[in-house]
Amino acid sequence: MAQKSKILIIGGSGSTGKYIVEESEKAGHPTFALVRENTALILKILHIGDIYHHESLVKAIKQVDVVICALGSPEQIADQVKIVAAIKEAGNIKRFFPSEFGVNVDRAKAVDPVEHHLRVKASIQRSIEAEGVPYTYLGQVEIIGDGNTKVIFSKEEDIATYTIKAVDDPRTLNRVLHIRPPANILSFNEIVSLWEKKIGKTLEKTYLLEDQLLKKIQG
Numbered sequence: 001m002a003q004k005s006k007i008l009i010i011g012g013s014g015s016t017g018k019y020i021v022e023e024s025e026k027a028g029h030p031t032f033a034l035v036r037e038n039t040a041l042i043l044k045i046l047h048i049g050d051i052y053h054h055e056s057l058v059k060a061i062k063q064v065d066v067v068i069c070a071l072g073s074p075e076q077i078a079d080q081v082k083i084v085a086a087i088k089e090a091g092n093i094k095r096f097f098p099s100e101f102g103v104n105v106d107r108a109k110a111v112d113p114v115e116h117h118l119r120v121k122a123s124i125q126r127s128i129e130a131e132g133v134p135y136t137y138l139g140q141v142e143i144i145g146d147g148n149t150k151v152i153f154s155k156e157e158d159i160a161t162y163t164i165k166a167v168d169d170p171r172t173l174n175r176v177l178h179i180r181p182p183a184n185i186l187s188f189n190e191i192v193s194l195w196e197k198k199i200g201k202t203l204e205k206t207y208l209l210e211d212q213l214l215k216k217i218q219g
């Protein structure tokens with residue numbers, strides 16, 4: 001059987017990253033996590049490091065084959081350029097998964113501050129491509145149409161499963177991998193009516209109008 005890739009997860013203590021760490025270990029990949037000094041994470045192999053400490057980052061990257069990033073804040077998402085630079089310097093990485101786990105940023109449109117976040121993610125993709133770093137972009141959710149908008153729902157555990165499955169799959173190299181379980185493509189109205197069926201009651205509904213929603217997002 002082919003050797004399983006060694007995986008470094010940056011942001012492995014985060015709400016998405018912790019599932020990816022778990023799934024990677026479960027799938028038998030030698031699993032490493034880069035964590036900051038004061039962050040506790042129960043894991044066999046830890047690298048103490050920070051994306052803002054170039055040397056610790058390069059050292060951790062040199063010991064693995066694949067880097068998966070699950071950083072969360074907009075600043076850190078933008079600062080993934082530092083990871084790209086460290087991957088270039090290390091020169092050994094066969095696949096990089098930047099922190100995506102959302103919509104396909106090249107096709108999606110949103111309102112600020114979400115739109116800004118999407119553009120930052122897109123600019124990271126462009127620098128990965130410009131530097132010739134092999135990648136997979138993992139897209140989770142896609143919104144189709146308006147009115148009874150359909151959304152693709154998935155759990156963090158599913159995202160982690162597909163991320164780790166993609167690591168050694170040549171079909172996902174330099175591609176966007178979409179997670180679209182057909183049974184999970186539902187509008188909110190459909191979700192509510194499923195819930196009503198399950199509990200045998202009709203729920204009283206309140207609706208959030210578009211301008212109210214936009215205000216909430218801005219806030």
Ligand SMILES: NC(=O)c1ccc[n+]([C@@H]2O[C@H](COP(=O)([O-])OP(=O)(O)OC[C@H]3O[C@@H](n4cnc5c(N)ncnc54)[C@H](OP(=O)(O)O)[C@@H]3O)[C@@H](O)[C@H]2O)c1
Binds near residue numbers: 015017076099141
């Ligand atoms: N589509 C969706 O529905 C959806 C939902 C959620 C998330 N996402 C996406 O998933 C990705 C991850 O988001 P998240 O909410 O899971 O993130 P999160 O919980 O905020 O986790 C961030 C991780 O980054 C680590 N970190 C922060 N600063 C660091 C530094 N300087 N050096 C090294 N590590 C550092 C944190 O470690 P500490 O423990 O030390 O702080 C933590 O492990 C994002 O791209 C987000 O947009 C998508």
